[in-house]
Amino acid sequence: MTPAVTKAIRSRWLAILTHAGLWILLYLALTGLRGKPPVMHEADGTSAPPQRIVPVGKAELLLDRANWPQLTPATNTDNPFFTKHFIPPPAPPPPAPTTRKIELTYLGFYTSDGSKKQLIVKLADELLVRPLGTKLTANLYAADATVLSLTLTNSTPQTNLLQLNVKKELEVPIQ
Numbered sequence: 001m002t003p004a005v006t007k008a009i010r011s012r013w014l015a016i017l018t019h020a021g022l023w024i025l026l027y028l029a030l031t032g033l034r035g036k037p038p039v040m041h042e043a044d045g046t047s048a049p050p051q052r053i054v055p056v057g058k059a060e061l062l063l064d065r066a067n068w069p070q071l072t073p074a075t076n077t078d079n080p081f082f083t084k085h086f087i088p089p090p091a092p093p094p095p096a097p098t099t100r101k102i103e104l105t106y107l108g109f110y111t112s113d114g115s116k117k118q119l120i121v122k123l124a125d126e127l128l129v130r131p132l133g134t135k136l137t138a139n140l141y142a143a144d145a146t147v148l149s150l151t152l153t154n155s156t157p158q159t160n161l162l163q164l165n166v167k168k169e170l171e172v173p174i175q
Helices: 003-009 012-031 056-062
Strands: 099-110 118-123 126-131 141-145 149-153 159-163 167-173
Touching: 099 149, 099 159, 118 141, 159 167
Parallel strands: none
Antiparallel strands: 099 118, 099 167, 118 126, 141 149, 149 159
């Protein structure tokens, strides 16, 4: 502080004026400051009218992810706090399927005089009538047929046995 301010604070006149001002304030407070006290009364017990209920059905639209901007900034900005170093590369797409599943149902066979057995096989919703030993689907051949079962083989030494009127799901290569 400057010496003039320090001298004014330490002077007797400031102490006397402050002392006299406090005595005047005390006198006025005790005499009521020439005013009347505020009117005090008990509060009413009524409550505010109920408010309308908030429509929460539309809140789902506010929280939908499509309405919010993307959280990752563009990579060509000057933001030093974003990097793609820690983001793993996207997974490669799964390889294309090489096989498909088909449903086969053996419905029986018939023979006519002097010809091979004619097999009746239901392939999904299609009815096939083929002679024994011919190709039924992509790589399935009818090897043997009895009254109760049909034996199918493929180009590899794998055999499948179809029971009469029983659906069987088989995997065949896609052509």
